Amino acid sequence: MTIKHRKAQRVSVSRLVMQAQGECAAGPFYGMVGNLSPHGCFFVTYANVEIKEIVNAQIFLPTERWLHIEGEVSHRAERAGFGVRFLNLSEAEKASLELVIDYAQGLNDDMETGAKEAEQTGDSADGSDPAERRRYPRAAVAADLQGATEETTSGIADISMGGLFLRTTANLRIGQTMTLRLPLGTGQPLEVEVEVVHIQPGRGVGLNFLWQGEDDPARARLAREIAL
Missing domain, CATH: 2.40.10.220 (predicted glycosyltransferase like domains)
Structure with a gap:
């Protein structure tokens, strides 16, 4: 599988359990956000999408607020989900995502090194x-x-x-x-x-x-x- 348009390292946000819902050409879809960067994300969902298709979605942030995004499908994995490149995000929206990413990375680092730190x-x-x-x-x-x-x-x-x-x-x-x-x-x-x-x-x-x-x-x- 070739991944295109990846501008920044995406961080796993699975521990944050970020719900997602939206609309694609095939109809509404529901799922979770698997990984995230300021420029895109991967939706864990069974939705059937096409490469370069434009989707509109909402992501439920840890602050219990919905973030509305428009994205272009950059890659897909059958029965696993698809990745999008965000379009037209404001600077404030990017800042909100960067806070979530920074926090998620901290959680990931903490889980990986927790046992070592305890000693x-x-x-x-x-x-x-x-x-x-x-x-x-x-x-x-x-x-x-x-x-x-x-x-x-x-x-x-x-x-x-x-x-x-x-x-x-x-x-x-x-x-x-x-x-x-x-x-x-x-x-x-x-x-x-x-x-x-x-x-x-x-x-x-x-x-x-x-x-x-x-x-x-x-x-x-x-x-x-x-x-x-």
């Missing part, structure tokens, strides 16, 4: 993760949630400018907002507003940062810390 608590971050992401050992960094149903000390698994994955046993819900205190360097903890976008029962939650614009001082401070 190496106390090590320093090695800076080998993708750009703008820093991995912290489970026991080395704690964060305090304010606004959860009970006080909790939680460990940061993965962090980027878009958000982070927090290991916590706090009882939270999708869409809940709260204040997170992040220990950064030797200074005062950084207080940021966050929104719960994904929950893994017994493991933790995915949080998006709710920045107050590009000039948010908290955003600038986190960017400096991540760049170190």
